[in-house]
Amino acid sequence: MNWINSLVRPKIRDLLKKREVPENLWIKCPETGEMVFHRDLEANLWVVPNSGHHMRMPAVKRLETLFDGGDYETVETPEAHADPLKFRDTKKYVDRLKEYRTRTGENDAIRVARGKVNGAPLTAAVQDFAFMGGSLGMAAGEAILTGMQSAVTHHTPFVLFAASGGARMQEGILSLMQMPRTTVGVQMLREAGLPYIVVLTNPTTGGVSASYAMLGDVHIAEPGAQIGFAGRRVIEQTIREKLPEGFQSAEYLLEHGMVDMVVKRHDLKDTIARICDILMKRKVEVPSLAPPEPAGDTIETEAGETDQKAAAG
Incomplete structure (x- = not known):
């Protein structure tokens, strides 16, 4: 037996072999x-x-952290036509959809769910940027409308977590038609007297920011989120001026009155629950602003009642 070939060489190959690291x-x-x-x-x-x-946070994890105990019911959304325009760029649109569905495990960019937040019922929709940049297409538009209709049916507030690069170009004008359609859904919530809260995450741009993402009753933004319509470079080339530092950031928009508050992710759940309680006119515990009563001596009476007397010098 040639020990060099049978023993030494395999060990050397194992040492030089590239290890697969996740x-x-x-x-x-x-x-x-x-x-x-x-x-x-x-x-x-x-x-x-x-x-x-x-x-960026995955849509499923976003819902798990929002609802009590991570327990929620997924709202089924109707299927839309997979490729209405038979679109093709570097690859077929249907092949691109299959790729992202395999990669993310989602059918499209919007997931809708219903559950309880701090004990109160709530309907939420999450836009997943990992699915084709969270782009707004026919399936996403149908999902948002279905979520809003579900909120009206079950009389719950509706919360939308927006994250998108804009409309989906592979669906052309059919994608742009989702902007007025979702606007009608927002009006439906208002007619039912239900709160519509938008949480703007990074990034929220394009046709999404030009429609339902900026029509909320309350706009909350996560720290550092980029929010706007066109990109910084496009704006600077158009107006031929340098934009200020931090332009289109959540903090910049808060200073200029475009969003209502910037809330850290760890505080989002309690903030959303508190806003919903106020807008739904539920009983909200408000801390007392009255000064505490001065301390004094207390004595026990024969009847077992407690009387309080001011301390004497």
Whole structure:
């Protein structure tokens, strides 16, 4: 037996063999360059611990953190025509849809669910940027309308987590038609007297920000989220001027009255629940602003009642 061929060479090959390491075990913070272990990031709701940068969050995890105990009921949405225009760019649109459905496990960019938040019923829709940039197409428009109709039927507030690059170009004008359709859905909620709360996440741009994402009763933004219609470069080339620092960020829009509040992800659930309680005219515990009564001596009477006397010098 040739021990060099049978023993030494296999061991050398094993040493030189490229080990397969799963991708995305460590995630880099876009602001500081800090490397964060993916489990630590997930445990912290996809917020980088040291910098506080809010990373994109999967739609399913978003719903799990919103509803009590992660328990919710998925609202079934109608199917739309897969490829109405027979569109093709570098690949067929139907093939691109199959690719993203396999990659994300979602049928399209919107997931709708119903459950309880701090004990109160609520209907929510989450736009997943991982599915073709959260683009608004026929299926997404149908999902949003179905969610709003479900909120009206069950008389619950409707919360939308927006994250999108805009309308889906592969569906052309049929995609743009979803903008007025969803606007009608917003009006339907208002006629029913139900709150419509929009949470603007990073990024919310294009036709989405030009329609239902900016029609809420209350607009909440996550820290650092990019919110606007056109991109910074396009605007600067159009107006031939340099835009201010932080333009289109959540904090900039808050300063200029475009959003109502910027809320950290860890505080979103309680903030949404409190706003819904107020708008639905439920009983809300408000802390007393009255000063505390001065302390004094207390004595027990024969009847067992407690009397309070001011302390004497």
